[in-house]
Amino acid sequence: MLVLAMLLAMPPLALAAAAPRIGVMTMQPGEVFFERFGHDAIVVVDPDSGEAVSYNFGFFDPSEPDFLSRFIRGEMMYHLVALPATQDLAQYQAAGRGVSMQWLDLEPDQARALAALLAERARPENSRYRYDYFTANCATQVRDALDTAMGGALKAQLAGRSRGNTYRSEAVRLASPAPWMWLGFDLGLGPYADRALSRWEEAFVPMRLADSLREARNRQGRPLVQSEQELLPHLVAPEPVEAPRRWWPWLLAGLSLAAAIFAARRRPRLLAGFALPLWLLCGLAGALLVFLWGFTAHQAGWANRNLFLLSPLCLLLLPGGIALLRRRVPGRLFRPLLWAVAAIAMLGWILQWLSLQPQYNLSWIALLLPVHVALALALGRRSR
Template identity: 25%
Template sequence: MKIKPLFTFFLFLFSVISYAQIKLSDKATISVVTCGPGDELYSTFGHSAFRVYDAVNKLDKIYNYGTFNFNAPNFYLNFAKGKLTYQLSTTRFGYFLQVYNYENRWVKTQELDLNYNEVQATFEFLENNAKPENKDYEYDFFYDNCSTKIEDVIKTVLNDKVTFHNNHITTHKSHRDLIADYTKNQKWGKFGIDLALGSVIDKEATENDYKFLPDYIYEAFENATITTDNGIKPLVKENKTIINPKKELSIKPLAFVSTPFFTLLLISLIIVYFTFKNYKKKARSKWLDFIIYFLTGIIGIAVLLLWFATSHTATYKNLNFLWAFAPNLVVAFYLLKSKLPKWIYYYNILLIALILILAILWLFKIQVFNSAMIPLLTALGIRYLFLVKSKY
């Protein structure tokens, strides 16, 4: 009764060990796989992976550094704190292609011009990295993701044999500019990114910084070289387009009334309208002031938590706190009173000063804010000025 399960276990163990020790044939190849953007925000930047193909050993395998486990303990809490654990997963190349074909996304491969020992060493590195005890890594959107891992692996395995020249990068963009290139039709996604990420992404990106995007990794490999016994040659041997969608992606620009700019413009007009009405009647809409201060305070706390209470490197030094001022959350309850404390006068002068400081920092591109914020910042300034002038 116990012999069969034991036999099955050892058979499984033997197959795992033998597969891990597999020696590729001299026909085996290593390719970098680059995938085009998708319809959703999470897929709008594209994707990168490795492919190991060996027809002799009937091996056609994808190594994907862009996966994570929703069922991991405290996943959402760790996600919010910036402790993002991603994994190297593997699957058959055919299954991988089915997903991208279904999502109508192009897929290209770059076969690397490596000798047998280099192909075998890369394969063994990936196999070892895919083991349960090695597959996890701490993800960073800009500096350690599915795209940056591609170059890191090649540099680790081949050391100084490979040179990435990066001479294809001729622009001078920040991380925020690079994100904007891919989110032109993702207005709300771009607005959320601009609200959550700080001034650290407004510095000019280095040539290596571009490589968090799969398109730039593709170009980096196109321009890379490898040193061999016979001299220096291009690292990429052959390019192939595996999937070329017959139709364009369905991402279409939002109607103006659905954009963040229109939404914030509408809110701003409401604030200005009631402010003008209050000015004429020499009254104050307490409910309006409470909502303004309460919501800006809540947003301000969220901004500060992302800055100080998480490990997200891109949320540091977020100057959105200048308009989304966290103390407003407490002050909001004072604004419900008919007679306001005298210090409210000076507090509102401070809020006006902070908005002016923000405008100067924006002008000098210390931090670039979303253009949809212009009407809201104007309306807030008008409301705060009204409270100062009316001396409520």
């Protein structure tokens, strides 16, 4: 940690300015699921003592009595904590996560205003904020604090530009090393997550914010980032790279499953053994999507069109599937429900092309629509 302390030390030129030195630390993604998206913090170096304080917006208290219910409802509270920069870095060093520092070229009055703002925000009575993964997280808080100190100049430079990234593309990309995590994001996000983001909005990802800071300018027109330093090397898996998402492999898988289902149409017990876990998963997932839309503040999950594919009606098919598994005739509602599930999935495909605000779920349509239709064709006839 001695090397880190030396790297954080104030140079003589900055001392002469008699203003705090401001830096943005960017932490690379870790291996634990809540570390997948990276992190960042603002470092303020005192001009007199040389003490480096890290203002970290990423703290929460799981021991709060209502923590779990707030997490489920999308009302989780995070905290801003001020701590010595070397202490903040120690946890990332232990995890093997790389950390870089961007020293900013702010005007003295802006640096002092930012230091005062952060010190006030870090007071216990002011430190809490309502967390939102996309719009109010550790990176957006850093972004907003910098923009406030710069009088809105940072947002003015970033808000009108876009690289075409979306909340979904960034979330799925960064979560891709954990299959269950990217699956949850891709199925759980609605059309809100599929609009193209400005550079300002995509700064919810700490690494994207660091990229944008490199291109920003200060009040005098000079580059905002004065210099960069690597404080810690990155020793674990690197950040996932961008890659195009293709839907045709999902279509091949869906058509193959549909062909296998139709080929086994004379073996209802075999089909029931395949369909029962599928219906259970689809029904439970659909019920969860309904809950996210109707009973939580998770705006990114509202109006999710994956409900057309993951219909809660699938749960009503379970008794009929069990009857087939036991060589019995399903009830009268079984066949209409089969076709209702297939028809709803078909409607979701049609809306994909007619909607003015599309949702990127063509891969799931390509996979699940052929399966729902094939099950209706195969088991719908057998149920008579």
